[in-house]
Amino acid sequence: MERAVTGAIPGVERIAEAFSSARADGRRAALMPYLMGGFPDLATSAEIGLAYARAGADLVELGVPFSDPLADGPVIHAAGSAALRAGATLPGVLEVGRALAERVPVVVMCYANLIVTRGLERFADALVDSGASGLIVPDLPVEESEQALAACDERGLALVPLAAPTTPEQRLARIGAQARGFLYAVSLTGTTGERGRLDQGLATVLARVARHTAVPVAVGFGIGTPEQAAAAAAAGADGVIVGSRLVRAAGEAADPAAAVSELLRGFASALAGPLS
Amino acid sequence: MTAVEHRFGPYGGQYVPETLMPGLAELEAAWLAVRDDRGFKDELDALLRDYVGRPSPLYLAARLSKDLGHPVYLKREDLNHTGAHKINNALGQALLAKRIGKRRIIAETGAGQHGVAAATACALLDLECVVYMGTEDMRRQKPNVERMGLLGAHVEPVEAGVRTLKEAVSAAIRDWVTNVESTHYIIGSCVGPAPYPALVRDLQRVIGDEARAQILERTGRLPDRLIACVGGGSNAIGMFVPFLDDHDVQLIGVEAGGEGLDSGRHGAPLTAAGLPGVLHGAFSAVIQDEDGQILEAHSISAGLDYPGSGPEHAWLRDLGRARYVAVSDREALDAFARVARLEGIIPALESAHALAWALSNPAGELDLICLSGRGDKDLAEALAELERS
Numbered sequence: 001m002e003r004a005v006t007g008a009i010p011g012v013e014r015i016a017e018a019f020s021s022a023r024a025d026g027r028r029a030a031l032m033p034y035l036m037g038g039f040p041d042l043a044t045s046a047e048i049g050l051a052y053a054r055a056g057a058d059l060v061e062l063g064v065p066f067s068d069p070l071a072d073g074p075v076i077h078a079a080g081s082a083a084l085r086a087g088a089t090l091p092g093v094l095e096v097g098r099a100l101a102e103r104v105p106v107v108v109m110c111y112a113n114l115i116v117t118r119g120l121e122r123f124a125d126a127l128v129d130s131g132a133s134g135l136i137v138p139d140l141p142v143e144e145s146e147q148a149l150a151a152c153d154e155r156g157l158a159l160v161p162l163a164a165p166t167t168p169e170q171r172l173a174r175i176g177a178q179a180r181g182f183l184y185a186v187s188l189t190g191t192t193g194e195r196g197r198l199d200q201g202l203a204t205v206l207a208r209v210a211r212h213t214a215v216p217v218a219v220g221f222g223i224g225t226p227e228q229a230a231a232a233a234a235a236g237a238d239g240v241i242v243g244s245r246l247v248r249a250a251g252e253a254a255d256p257a258a259a260v261s262e263l264l265r266g267f268a269s270a271l272a273g274p275l276s
Numbered sequence: 277m278t279a280v281e282h283r284f285g286p287y288g289g290q291y292v293p294e295t296l297m298p299g300l301a302e303l304e305a306a307w308l309a310v311r312d313d314r315g316f317k318d319e320l321d322a323l324l325r326d327y328v329g330r331p332s333p334l335y336l337a338a339r340l341s342k343d344l345g346h347p348v349y350l351k352r353e354d355l356n357h358t359g360a361h362k363i364n365n366a367l368g369q370a371l372l373a374k375r376i377g378k379r380r381i382i383a384e385t386g387a388g389q390h391g392v393a394a395a396t397a398c399a400l401l402d403l404e405c406v407v408y409m410g411t412e413d414m415r416r417q418k419p420n421v422e423r424m425g426l427l428g429a430h431v432e433p434v435e436a437g438v439r440t441l442k443e444a445v446s447a448a449i450r451d452w453v454t455n456v457e458s459t460h461y462i463i464g465s466c467v468g469p470a471p472y473p474a475l476v477r478d479l480q481r482v483i484g485d486e487a488r489a490q491i492l493e494r495t496g497r498l499p500d501r502l503i504a505c506v507g508g509g510s511n512a513i514g515m516f517v518p519f520l521d522d523h524d525v526q527l528i529g530v531e532a533g534g535e536g537l538d539s540g541r542h543g544a545p546l547t548a549a550g551l552p553g554v555l556h557g558a559f560s561a562v563i564q565d566e567d568g569q570i571l572e573a574h575s576i577s578a579g580l581d582y583p584g585s586g587p588e589h590a591w592l593r594d595l596g597r598a599r600y601v602a603v604s605d606r607e608a609l610d611a612f613a614r615v616a617r618l619e620g621i622i623p624a625l626e627s628a629h630a631l632a633w634a635l636s637n638p639a640g641e642l643d644l645i646c647l648s649g650r651g652d653k654d655l656a657e658a659l660a661e662l663e664r665s
């Protein structure tokens with residue numbers, strides 16, 4: 001396997017390492033905060049990312065703003081629109097990722113059109129060059145991801161697929177088999193955003209997903225409190241992704257980095273102890 | 277049994293969140309099951325005949341013909357119940373939704389014609405109906421907003437972006453991601469993830485099937501040119517498809533040139549032929565910037581104010597089978613006013629684009645134009661614009 005950066009660890013290995021060291025540290029699950037690249041502006045989003053790393057993030061999901069984010073609820077949609085108005089572009093967001101990748105594995109979350117427009121190979125090269133470890137494409141189901149998977153595999157990048165509560169058994173098998181790095185389990189039937197309570201069927205969904213894959217399973221969508229994060233870990237998640245709650249704080253606070261640090265510490269401590 | 281196409285050449289596909297994939301598979305299976313089912317076909321055909329008023333007439337527009345120097349026939353989709361071709365698709369999909377046990381319907385609308393059609397079909401079939409509509413379009417198309425309310429639909433205002441059709445589609449898709457198990461999304465054009473482009477085309481091809489038989493019966497020949505406006509492109513694809521193998525018939529799709537292709541303010545992705553991209557679940561011609569961000573479209577016609585296009589149109593364009601052109605807001609307005617005086621027909625601003633192109637490009641011996649809808653909904657907007665000039 002060719003490595004674009006001499007001596008760099010391939011993304012898939014770096015992600016695996018992040019999950020296993022969270023376990024080795026005796027924590028309930030790995031913590032993966034979501035960062036909207038370029039929100040409220042590029043410089044501040046870079047500070048927020050570093051604050052995540054310092055406050056206990058095991059990995060960071062780095063969102064690339066897109067004009068038409070179909071999987072996102074109002075908070076992330078609005079943040080993406082604001083980032084675009086502030087001039088965010090893919091190269092700018094990948095620069096934020098580059099600084100962050102020196103500290104934690106970065107998994108880029110990017111809608112399909114930004115990849116298609118650039119060309120898959122060129123896009124994947126840019127990702128590797130920025131030090132990113134993985135890629136999540138929320139609108140690229142397995143039916144459409146064959147070429148992306150090959151391009152990522154060639155470069156040691158983890159193409160992380162999503163599974164939803166609506167995904168039937170047969171599809172889970174296919175998704176699980178082509179999961180790299182980790183499998184992103186969507187906790188609820190819906191778009192991203194905070195919810196009052198975790199979906200009751202989460203444990204069932206996680207058990208179903210885990211049966212079909214060899215990689216860790218991280219849960220995202222709808223996890224907005226430390227209690228919900230702990231409950232997701234208890235339901236069997238190997239990792240917990242927190243998005244809208246943090247993005248909302250970044251938008252509301254006078255000092256976004258400080259605000260997200262405090263929040264993230266709360267999530268980290270909820271995941272600190274081993275499962276009882 | 278032929279499969280439901282997922283791709284048209286390189287275009288189409290299913291670029292949607294995983295949550296929707298089982299819903300799309302269910303829809304495709306349902307359509308395959310009923311598409312050739314006698315009972316379903318009879319039920320739909322009876323409604324199209326007795327409720328919609330099909331077949332819609334083919335009308336020889338005598339004064340328009342005189343102006344152009346050759347016969348011009350209009351396929352009168354404006355005479356359908358609810359005033360546009362949209363009802364053909366809405367009724368078919370609402371019946372399909374009922375078959376798969378989904379009693380909640382969502383739809384998006386730009387000009388309001390599809391929203392009214394969906395609301396109408398839902399009233400008829402006793403289904404719950406929510407229509408997403410940009411607030412700018414709600415302003416431009418007030419009578420249709422009131423119509424939907426009267427029909428018992430809930431119109432959900434969409435404030436995102438420039439508050440037009442693109443954002444209404446996105447909002448509808450997000451609703452579907454959340455409610456896919458109870459809800460059917462009646463998309464209004466031949467866009468979106470598979471199976472929608474094929475499903476909508478199949479439901480709209482009644483326009484072309486009728487028109488082909490009618491023109492043969494009336495004139496004993498096929499037209500030289502088939503002309504239809506293209507936003508997402510459902511009336512055009514329905515018109516074109518039965519003529520695809522008639523190689524002497526030119527197929528012309530007329531897009532919204534807005535303030536001109538060079539201005540960047542237009543709704544003509546097929547004509548502008550920039551880099552294709554993914555919008556609302558399909559890979560097709562789109563209007564986007566270099567970074568891959570989808571740009572806002574612009575058209576005086578709310579129904580053509582869309583930066584994407586049906587994937588089958590992109591393929592027909594690449595194959596050279598259909599030609600796509602654009603006419604400006606100004607030309608469309610002029611045609612709107614001119615056809616009203618010449619023929620006593622007030623066309624929808626969308627359809628006025630097709631008429632405008634024919635008026636400024638007289639050629640051939642026989643034109644067949646799809647008059648996809650009536651223009652009552654556009655009166656306020658069009659009169660204000662005409663007065664301004």
